[in-house]
Amino acid sequence: MGQAQSDERPAPPSHEELTRALADKFAQKCYNSLELYSFKDVFNSLADHEGQVRYLKQDTIARFLEVPDILDVSAVLFQMVSYVGAFPFLEDAPAVLGLEQMVMVVTLLTERYRRVLAKGSMDRRKLLFRSLAVYDRKLSGVHRKGGAGQDSQMSTGQEGEAVPDSGRPHGFAIDKPGDDEDSALDDDDELVLAAFDSLDYISASKHGSPQTVHGALIPADNWRKLIMLLLLIAPLDAQESLSSYSARLSGDELENLRETADCVLASFLNVEHAPGIKFSRFNTVIPAAMPFLFDGLAGLFEHFLFSKRLDFHRHAGDQPLPLGSPPELIQPLLEDTRSIMNLNVLSQLSLFIPGSSLFRRLRPLYSGDEDGFSMGSFETKVFNWRAPTILLVSGTRLPDNASHAHSGPASAFLATLPPQRFPPGNAGGDEGEKLTFGIYLSQPWKHTHRECFGDEDTLLFQLQPVHDVFRTSTLNKDYASFTKTSASTPIGGISLGCPPPQPTQAYRRSSMISLGPVSLVLESSFEFGCFKHNYTSQGGAFQTSVARKFDFEDRFEISSIEVWGCGGDEEAKHQAERWAWEAREAEARRKINLGTGDIEADRALLEMAGLIGANRSGGSMG
Known part of the structure; x- marks a missing residue:
């Protein structure tokens, strides 16, 4: 009997239990009560359901975030989101985007995770690369056939979106090992380890690391589409509608946005010679040439924290605005354009x-x-x-x-x-x-x-x-x-x-x-x-x-x-005052009757006018 008791050990927590615990911790530490209320309200208003499972689809997310159709980037964005949603068990990606998975997505893409996972704050770049990378699709069928008899919670549906299903989660297809260039991508994921550390469950980390991904790359076309979106959303505020930037998505403005994205893309590869970007290049270029490339994702995904059914600007007892009231004036991103400077160049500058x-x-x-x-x-x-x-x-x-x-x-x-x-x-x-x-x-x-x-x-x-x-x-x-x-x-x-x-x-x-x-x-x-x-x-x-x-x-x-x-205004005021002072100085010099031929007399006259002498210089008199 004693032997039987000694063999009784508590079963390790499941992936679902650990994911729920981490999501709860993120919710408590990274959001206030109003943000959580809005988050749940937005999710419930958007979610589809199949049985007892409530989840978000690709077109639902794209429509809510107002991602422009003309950029053709919705599928790329959804691939990234459904991978990040599987955190910290990235080998289970792509994830069904339930409420807990969306907590992971918003927390990681807005960088609020730093309040909990300070140790892994520098490792998000690896996570983002994995979320955008694709691998050898020829092996995809082999992996799917090999796992067909195993239990699963999801499969890949139409347009690449994850929907509830039976069978083992196959994740993204991977390439065979054989390329040592991106070996750093196979190192322990510090962000994942920090997540398990925060749950006091280090032993789970060996189950949370994604499979080896030698040969992983981000296709050049996908990367170009995402760069265009990142340039567009660079100035976006959490309560600002992306549709307000629609003027940048037509005619010459759209062409200029595409040209700007091509210049950024050229930092990573020559599209005529390489099909995509590998992690070594991704991890080298971004911190040096565009450290703020992904900052716009914070403003975009914080939209989930502001329910449209709640008015955050009204106070108790305020009367609603009458119909036809003029909209609140918003200061333009750029007061004026010139031959070089425009909104796309401004967004490009904001990358560094x-x-x-x-x-x-x-x-x-x-x-x-x-x-x-x-x-x-x-x-x-x-x-x-x-x-x-x-x-x-x-x-x-x-x-x-x-x-x-x-x-x-x-x-x-x-x-x-x-x-x-x-x-x-x-x-x-x-x-x-x-x-x-x-x-x-x-x-x-x-x-x-x-x-x-x-x-x-x-x-x-x-x-x-x-x-x-x-x-x-x-x-x-x-x-x-x-x-x-x-x-x-x-x-x-x-x-x-x-x-x-x-x-x-x-x-x-x-x-x-x-x-x-x-x-x-x-x-x-x-x-x-x-x-x-x-x-x-x-x-x-x-x-x-x-x-x-x-x-x-x-x-x-x-x-x-x-x-x-x-x-801002203070600097402009100081400059205007300086210009006015210099204009008065020049006018005073002009009115003084010089040129008498007596250099000493002219100098004395300038000194009496306070224009030279002490620390002033009136220029050469010779």
């Missing part, structure tokens, strides 16, 4: 600059098209802005033989560049291809004398035809320089990542621009520019690209140049 600094925060400071292509105009418009700025420059690629095909300014500019020239950054790029580069500076612009300006927050980037970001390094601090042409500095302009121009004697003028290993140069007349990426040197002030591990150089003729200020 926090959206809180961009959406509804940008102000146009300078545009070459409107203010003139000159450094003087640039200085007048930009130097008084005391908050971060974004410079954008766009142009067309010069041909390889430009120095011979052109005369005048083009050949003169090319003569100032080092003779060694690397191939273009885009292998398929032709003469006349559009190029767009930029710089984000957190410090104000200023004249460069012997030292450059900028700090570790400075970002050098390319937007077109390949999305790329070059972050600062510790090798040197030659981030940015603004130098006007003079007798001592015959070669002026804007340089990013280059040594500052050194004053020279007239008899030994420097006629060559000193390009940094990773650098962008705009010559002083803003007619031509050059971007250099010397990967072999491993970078200078800016790090080399993680997406393009080779040497390249792009020389281009500038068509547009713009500067945008990141800030």
Whole structure:
């Protein structure tokens, strides 16, 4: 009898019990009571049911989230959701999306899980890759036949959606092992382990790891569709309707969105040579070039926390608004557009600059098209802005033989560049291809004398035809320089990542621009520019690209140049006050009767006017 008692052990909890326990923990720790009430109300209003099972279908989720049909992304989004819904037992994916599974989805995609699973906060990228990846479909039939006699709770229905069924869950088909490139994907999933740790059930982790996924990849077409959606929803607020962005999904706007997505896609692969993105590439490019790529999912899936049958803006006793009341005015995401900046470029910038600094925060400071292509105009418009700025420059690629095909300014500019020239950054790029580069500076612009300006927050980037970001390094601090042409500095302009121009004697003028290993140069007349990426040197002030591990150089003729200020009303007010002060100073100087020939008398008059003397400089009197 004693032996029988010693063999009696409690049965381990089932997948369903552990999933329910984790969902309850997420619900208690990650949501307040009003959000939970709304969550349940939204789910119950949308759910289909089969027997005692209530679940959400693909078209139901797409309709509720207002995912645009024209993007053809609903199936891709549902694949991701039905995989994440199986958390933490990812080998059971795709999941039937009941209430507990949707708790997993919303908690993980909005990153609220950090309140519970702090240990696994960096591992969500692996989860997202798995949720979007596909494997060798030829093996799918083998796996399904092998499990046909086993018990299951679901199968894959029409359009890939999961519906309740009998038989063992087969999950997604997988490829045979044989590719070591993505071995990191087979390591223990820290997010899953953190989930079991939070339940004090570590022994269950060995049952919660997905099968090996060598050869897993995200198809290029699926990834392009999702990128278009992520660009569209980048500024989305939890209570903002996605349908309000419908103007961006027609005509030229839609084509521009697709072109922007292609530039982002080009960071991951050349679609002509690779069918999809592997995890190693996915895991390398995203943190370096687009760390905020998935941030828009938070605003999209938080829609589940706001029931349309509840008015969160009304207080007790408030009278309902009369019919025909004007809708609440919403500040536009971008006050105005220019030749380069538009809503899609703004969304692209938000992939690596926090959206809180961009959406509804940008102000146009300078545009070459409107203010003139000159450094003087640039200085007048930009130097008084005391908050971060974004410079954008766009142009067309010069041909390889430009120095011979052109005369005048083009050949003169090319003569100032080092003779060694690397191939273009885009292998398929032709003469006349559009190029767009930029710089984000957190410090104000200023004249460069012997030292450059900028700090570790400075970002050098390319937007077109390949999305790329070059972050600062510790090798040197030659981030940015603004130098006007003079007798001592015959070669002026804007340089990013280059040594500052050194004053020279007239008899030994420097006629060559000193390009940094990773650098962008705009010559002083803003007619031509050059971007250099010397990967072999491993970078200078800016790090080399993680997406393009080779040497390249792009020389281009500038068509547009713009500067945008990141800030609000306070920064704009400060700039306006500075402009007004400078206008008064200039007017005072103009009214003073100088030119008498008596330099000392003129200086005394300026000192009495308070325009020079002390720390002021009235310029050269000689």
